[in-house]
Amino acid sequence: MSFAQTLTGTVQDSTGIALPYTNLIASPIASPDAQITFSISDELGRYKLELKKAIPYKIEITHMGFSKLTDTLQIEESTTKNYTLIESNESLEDVLVKAEMAVIVKEDTITYRTDQFKTGDERKLRDILKKLPGVEVDREGNVTVNGKPVTKLMVEGKEFFFGDPKLGVNNIPADAVDEVEVLDNYSEVAFLKGLKDSDKMALNIKLKEGKKKFAFGDLAVGGGHQDRYLVNPTLFYYSPKTSVNFIGDFNNAGQKSFSMSDYINFEGGYADMIDRPNAFSIYRDDFAQFLNQQDFVFNQNDFGAGSLSQDLGRNWQLDAYSIINRGIVETQNSSDITYQTGMAEDELRTQESEQEMLFSINKAKLRYDNIKDVDMFIDLLVKTSDADSQSTLNSLTASRENFVVTDQSPRKLDVSKTMSINKQFSYKHTTSINTKLQYVESENTQDWLFNQPVFSNLIPFQPDGDSFNLLQNNRTITRAAQIDVKHYWVLHNFHHIYPVVGTDYFSQYYGSNDAQILQDGSVNSFQEAGFNNDLDFRLLDAYAGFQYKTKIDKLTIRPGLIAHSFHWSTAQFDEAQVNHQKFAFLPELMMKYELNSSEKFNFDYNLRTQFGNVQLFANRLRLANFNSLYRGNEELENQLYHQYRLRYSNFNMFKGLFLNASLNYNRRFQSIRNQTEIEGIDQVNTSIYTDLPENSYSFNSSVSKLIRKLRLGISGGITLSDYSRIINDEVIDYNSNSYNYAFTFSTRFKEKWPNVELRFQQFYNDLSSVAIDNQFVQTSPNINVSYRFLEDFLFKADYQYNHYKNRTQNQSNIFEIGSASLLYGKEDSPWELGIEATNLFDVRFKNNNSVNQFLVNDQQIFIQPRIIMLKLNYRL
Numbered sequence: 001m002s003f004a005q006t007l008t009g010t011v012q013d014s015t016g017i018a019l020p021y022t023n024l025i026a027s028p029i030a031s032p033d034a035q036i037t038f039s040i041s042d043e044l045g046r047y048k049l050e051l052k053k054a055i056p057y058k059i060e061i062t063h064m065g066f067s068k069l070t071d072t073l074q075i076e077e078s079t080t081k082n083y084t085l086i087e088s089n090e091s092l093e094d095v096l097v098k099a100e101m102a103v104i105v106k107e108d109t110i111t112y113r114t115d116q117f118k119t120g121d122e123r124k125l126r127d128i129l130k131k132l133p134g135v136e137v138d139r140e141g142n143v144t145v146n147g148k149p150v151t152k153l154m155v156e157g158k159e160f161f162f163g164d165p166k167l168g169v170n171n172i173p174a175d176a177v178d179e180v181e182v183l184d185n186y187s188e189v190a191f192l193k194g195l196k197d198s199d200k201m202a203l204n205i206k207l208k209e210g211k212k213k214f215a216f217g218d219l220a221v222g223g224g225h226q227d228r229y230l231v232n233p234t235l236f237y238y239s240p241k242t243s244v245n246f247i248g249d250f251n252n253a254g255q256k257s258f259s260m261s262d263y264i265n266f267e268g269g270y271a272d273m274i275d276r277p278n279a280f281s282i283y284r285d286d287f288a289q290f291l292n293q294q295d296f297v298f299n300q301n302d303f304g305a306g307s308l309s310q311d312l313g314r315n316w317q318l319d320a321y322s323i324i325n326r327g328i329v330e331t332q333n334s335s336d337i338t339y340q341t342g343m344a345e346d347e348l349r350t351q352e353s354e355q356e357m358l359f360s361i362n363k364a365k366l367r368y369d370n371i372k373d374v375d376m377f378i379d380l381l382v383k384t385s386d387a388d389s390q391s392t393l394n395s396l397t398a399s400r401e402n403f404v405v406t407d408q409s410p411r412k413l414d415v416s417k418t419m420s421i422n423k424q425f426s427y428k429h430t431t432s433i434n435t436k437l438q439y440v441e442s443e444n445t446q447d448w449l450f451n452q453p454v455f456s457n458l459i460p461f462q463p464d465g466d467s468f469n470l471l472q473n474n475r476t477i478t479r480a481a482q483i484d485v486k487h488y489w490v491l492h493n494f495h496h497i498y499p500v501v502g503t504d505y506f507s508q509y510y511g512s513n514d515a516q517i518l519q520d521g522s523v524n525s526f527q528e529a530g531f532n533n534d535l536d537f538r539l540l541d542a543y544a545g546f547q548y549k550t551k552i553d554k555l556t557i558r559p560g561l562i563a564h565s566f567h568w569s570t571a572q573f574d575e576a577q578v579n580h581q582k583f584a585f586l587p588e589l590m591m592k593y594e595l596n597s598s599e600k601f602n603f604d605y606n607l608r609t610q611f612g613n614v615q616l617f618a619n620r621l622r623l624a625n626f627n628s629l630y631r632g633n634e635e636l637e638n639q640l641y642h643q644y645r646l647r648y649s650n651f652n653m654f655k656g657l658f659l660n661a662s663l664n665y666n667r668r669f670q671s672i673r674n675q676t677e678i679e680g681i682d683q684v685n686t687s688i689y690t691d692l693p694e695n696s697y698s699f700n701s702s703v704s705k706l707i708r709k710l711r712l713g714i715s716g717g718i719t720l721s722d723y724s725r726i727i728n729d730e731v732i733d734y735n736s737n738s739y740n741y742a743f744t745f746s747t748r749f750k751e752k753w754p755n756v757e758l759r760f761q762q763f764y765n766d767l768s769s770v771a772i773d774n775q776f777v778q779t780s781p782n783i784n785v786s787y788r789f790l791e792d793f794l795f796k797a798d799y800q801y802n803h804y805k806n807r808t809q810n811q812s813n814i815f816e817i818g819s820a821s822l823l824y825g826k827e828d829s830p831w832e833l834g835i836e837a838t839n840l841f842d843v844r845f846k847n848n849n850s851v852n853q854f855l856v857n858d859q860q861i862f863i864q865p866r867i868i869m870l871k872l873n874y875r876l
Helices: 094-100 125-129 165-169 260-266 269-273 279-284
Strands: 004-013 023-028 037-040 046-052 057-062 069-073 083-085 103-106 109-113 135-137 143-145 152-155 177-184 201-207 214-224 229-238 242-251 298-313 316-339 347-369 374-396 401-424 429-450 468-492 495-517 523-525 533-552 555-572 575-596 599-610 621-625 628-631 639-652 657-679 682-690 694-707 710-727 730-747 755-768 773-789 793-806 811-824 831-838 845-851 855-862 867-875
Touching: 023 046, 037 046, 037 103, 069 083, 125 135, 125 165, 125 177, 152 165, 468 621, 495 621, 773 845, 793 845, 811 845
Parallel strands: 004 083, 152 201, 628 682, 657 710
Antiparallel strands: 004 046, 023 037, 023 057, 057 069, 103 109, 109 177, 135 143, 177 201, 214 229, 214 867, 229 242, 242 298, 298 316, 316 347, 316 855, 347 374, 374 401, 401 429, 429 468, 468 495, 495 523, 495 533, 533 555, 555 575, 575 599, 599 639, 621 628, 639 657, 657 682, 657 694, 694 710, 710 730, 730 755, 755 773, 773 793, 793 811, 811 831, 831 867, 845 855
C-alpha cells in the first residue's frame, strides 16, 4: 500500500460539462503483481484511481453516448489529469459493457461486475456481496444496499424461490455469478414502473456464460464426534426457458436453514404486512415459537426446498416451489427474576424442553406477461405445520415451589388463492385489480400437569392426589376475502391521480376450553368460573379514496386520502355481544427529493389503523402460562397511530463514501393494550381500548468510507419511547431509551495478506418510571479473519466477546463464542476438504439480561457444546 499513488481529475464533454457516473478502468500492462482498479466519476465528474508506482497502465474511459477514450500512463507520484469525451451516435457494444464496466450506476439500478471484486476466498454469493461497495450482509444472510434492505432475489430475471433472498445468498455458488444488479424502487409489473411507488429493493443475479444452460451446485458432507453429521446438497439447473433448483440441509450440528424472518419473507415481507389487518398475529402463532428458537443444546434439522420455473411460451410462465422442514430442538435455560411490583419475592426459574416440528410451504403461480400492456397471475399457496412439544418448568420462590410439565401439539392449515390483473389501456390509463381468498384453521392442545393448584382464587381445581391436570384446547378458523381496484390516470407527465376502491371481509371463529382432568378420567369444567370461549368475529372494511402525484423539478409529491367504513360484530356462545360501525379517514403523504441519482431524501407520513386478532375479543378467561391468565374484551375497536419517516442516502464512489440516515416518529393515540393485575409472581391480563398516548422516536445512521484496500465504518441508533400502562388499577408512566453504536474496520486484499473484519459495538438500554430505573450495557467486540495461503489453503475464524452489565444492580455477565475452519482445495479441482469447529471455547451457556414493566430477568441460555467436523465438498 505504501507504493500506491493516486490519479485524480475530472471527466467532461467537449463543451466542458461534467459527465457523472463515467467508468474508468485502469489495467496494468505486463505487470502480474498489479491488480485492475476502477472508478466511477461522481455528480461533478470527479474520479479517483489508486495506481501502483512506476507501473504502466492502460486507462479506458467509457460513458453511455460517448466514444471510448483510451490513455496509457505511468505515474511516480500522485497526479491530476482531466479527460474530455467526444459524443458518439453509436451505441456502446454489449460486449464492451460486460467486459470493462466494473460498476454502472443508472437511475434506480446499480450493476456490479463481480470479477473486479473477487479475492479468491469466495464460496457462496454472500461472500461476493460483502465485498461490493455499499452492500452489507449479516450473519443470517440478510442483505442491505446503502442501508436499505433487499426484499427480493432473482436469477437471470426469474424469482429465486419466489424471491426469498436468504436462500439464494447462502447457497448460490460464487463461481457461477457474473454480475449483480441492484434494482431500487423495484416493480414486478414493468409498465407500472413510474406509476406505482415502490420502496422495495431487489437483487438480480446474472450468471456466467457457461452457467446459463448448465447444471451446477455443491454437495457437502461432514461428520464429527458424538455422531454429528451434515449433508448439504445445493443443485441448480438453468436454461433460457427452464430453471430447477434444489437445496437440502440434513444435519444435527445446529444449522437451521429456515428461520422466523424467512417465514415473514414468504408471508410477503414486513412492508406488505403493515396494511393488512391481523397480519402481525403470526408472531403469536404456536408455530412461530419453534422458528424463534435460536439457542439450543441440541438441534436436528432435515430441510428440503425445490423450485421450478418454466417458460410455457406465448408470454406464459409457471413457477412453483415446495419447502419441507422437520426439526427436533432441545432447549434449556435458567433465570434469576427480580419482580418490580409490590412485595413480590425473587424467583429462580429453570426450564427444559424438547420440540419436534414438521412444516411445509407449497406454492404454484401461473403468470401471463406481455410486458407491453397486460400482466396477470393466479397463485395457490398451501402451508401446513404440525408440532409436538414437551417441557418441564420449575419455579422456586421463598414461599412456594411450582413444578409444571407441559405437552402441547399445535397444528395449522393455511390455504390461499390470489389473483392479480394489471392492464394498460393507454399511456394515460392503467388499472390494477387484486383479489385474495384465504382459509386458515389452527388448533393447539396443551396438557398442563401441576404439583399444586395455580390461581386457586380463580380456577376451581378439585383435590386429586399429588398433581393437578389441566387440559386446554384452542381452535381458530379464519375465512377472508379481499378485493382491491386501483386506477392510474396520467393527467399530464407531471400530474397523476390514482383512485382506489376495495373491500376486505374477515370471518373468524375462536374457541378455547380449559378443564381439569381427574385421575378417574372425569372432567371438572371451569365454564361456571368464567373460563372457555366460543366466539364468532366478523369484520367488513369497505374503503375508497385517491392519491395525487406530481413532480416539481427534483421534488416528487404524492398526497392521498383513504376513507374506511368498518362494520364488525361479535357473538359469544351464539349470543350477540357487539354490532358496531365506524368511519375512519386515513391521510398519507410521500415526498421524494433527488439531488442526483445517488443522493436522495425521502419523507413518508401515514395515519394507519389496525384491528386486533380474534382472540383479543374473546372476553372469558384462559390460562396463558403457569403464572399468567388472559381475558379479552368484546368492546375493543380499531387502533390508530401516526407514522413519520425521513430518510437520507448518499452513494459517492469518488469519495468512497456511503452515508445513510433515517429519522422515525410514531404516535399511538388509540391502542389495544393489556391492563394487568399482579399478585406476587402471578398476573391476570385483560385487553382494553385506551387513548393513553404512546410516542416513539428513533434515529439510525451509518457511514462507511473506502480507503484503498480498507473499509471503515461507523453506525449508530437511538430509540426513545414514552408510554403508560395500567397495573393494579394504577396508571404508570414509563420511559424506555436505547442507544447503540458500532465501529467496523475491514480489509479487501486479493493476495498475500489475510482479510480481517473488526467490529466493536455497544448497546445501552434504560427503562424507568417513578418507582424503577433499570440500566443495562452490552459490549460485543468481534473479529473475523479470512486468509488464503500456499495458494490452496483457506483459513477462516470468528471470535466474539460479550459483556452484559446491569448498572442498577452492578452485576456483570461474560461469555465468548468462537469458530474456525480450514479448507483445502486446488483451483482447478472440484474437490475440497476441510475441518470446522463451532463453539471453539466449549461455552456451556450464554448470558442475557432483559427488563420490562414487571421484572428484571438475568438469564442463562444453554447452548451446544463444541462440535468438530470433517467436511468434504464437491462442486459440480
